[in-house]
Amino acid sequence: MPNTVVVGAQWGDEAKGKVVDYLAERAGMVVRYGGGNNAGHTVTVEGATYKFHLVPCGILHGGVVCVIADGVVVDPEVLVQELHGLAAQGVSVANLRISANAHVIMPYHKEFDRLEEAAKGSSAIGTTGRGIGPAYADKASRIGVRMHDLVDEARLRKALDRVKEQKNAILTRVHGAAALDFEDIAQSYAALGAELRPYVCSTAYLVGEAAASDAGVVFEGAQGALLDLDMGTYPFVTSSHPLAGGACLGTGVGPTRIDAVLGVAKSYTTRVGAGIFPTELEDETGSYIRERGHEYGTTTGRPRRCGWIDTVVLRYSAMVNGLTCLALGHLDVLSGLDTVRLATAYRIDGEVTDKMPVDLVSQVGLTPIYEEMPGWSEDVSGVTRFEDLPEACRAYVRRVEELVGVPVGSVSVGPGREQLIVRTGVFPGA
Helix, strand or coil: CCCEEEEECCCCCCCHHHHHHHHHCCCCEEEECCECCCCCEEEEECCEEEEECCCCHHHHCCCCEEEECCCEEECHHHHHHHHHHHHHCCCCCCCEEEECCCEECCHHHHHHHHHHHHHCHHHCCCCCCCCHHHHHHHHHHCCCCEHHHHCCHHHHHHHHHHHHHHHHHHHHHHCCCCCCCHHHHHHHHHHHHHHHHHHEECCHHHHHHHHHCCCCEEEECCCCHHHCCCCCCCCCCCCCCCCCHHHHHCCCCCHHHCCEEEEEEECEEEECCCCCCCCECCCHHHHHHHHHCCCECCCCCCECEEEEEEHHHHHHHHHHHCCCEEEEECHHHHCCCCEEEEEEEEEECCEEECCCCCCHHHCCCEEEEEEEEECCCCCCCCCCCHHHCCHHHHHHHHHHHHHHCCCEEEEECCCEHHHEEECCCCCCCC
């Protein structure tokens, strides 16, 4: 099994979990390398639905070691609830490992997230309010609390003592909010740390050794390329690096150990939160896609904005991630449309470009240029071979390949594990 990074090729929510689940069956380890519980993966197996927020979805395969690596920010309360929920569904979490270096989302991070977003008013970027950005800000400021601290009460109290006056001063003097009780935080988070202690260890060597073996590692990305802090549609981005390069930054595995980069994309485009969305459909077709695709956030429940596939975005994503193939999902959602459209370029102030503008957010005069293709009416949810898909559907997939310049290694025709059609010779390990 090649060491494979699975990345979102759009703005996130591309159903990466399903692809990771498929690859995990053939791998020795699955590693979540960035983000926090602002991202979620849903996997459906034999009619049962499993929702993941921090735990790598490879945990559904009993022999696979699953790692929450250094680059992740962990809300311990959410993680404990997730572990309890998985146990209630009969899923063993004995193979879970959590990096001692991973940073911890504290109550004040969530409070700052909420207050700062509210203070922005009409300029709000649509964060999930889960404290992700403030936790990463503390990490960069070198005042963060790490899992090392969380699982050792003396260290936790020392870490909190370093920041409590500063945090409460900002809450009360800047935001006019109530101060937080840091003794209560210390007690409640020490209890969470005690519950998570058995899973916490040094993971860099663990992941490095797995990547050097023949077992194979799947690096599980969160969110999508266009939400990357550096390469995304800033400022409407997340606070981490969802790109393939983030797998190296967040785990300690060097880039020469990566064998394949699989970009997951929908057969259309979705986005949650504010920010530019060139192909957005605010009409009946957009509603049709949203309802057929059940386009509501796994973590937030927020309705997703929906639009046609944007190959300008996908070409950019292919470049910045170094994609070796695409996994194209949700083909079944487009069934029933008379025609389907693909954005092939943008017209900006009269000029046509097939490249992503350096600052997409500022392009108020941008209009997508579409190519129209015949749709298909057939129900494809039961199809198990690519050759058996309707010709119009196969033509659509081939056109995506041509426009993006990356082969499509798999297509998905429904949410179930068995509804992933893998194309041998293109998909990693197939």
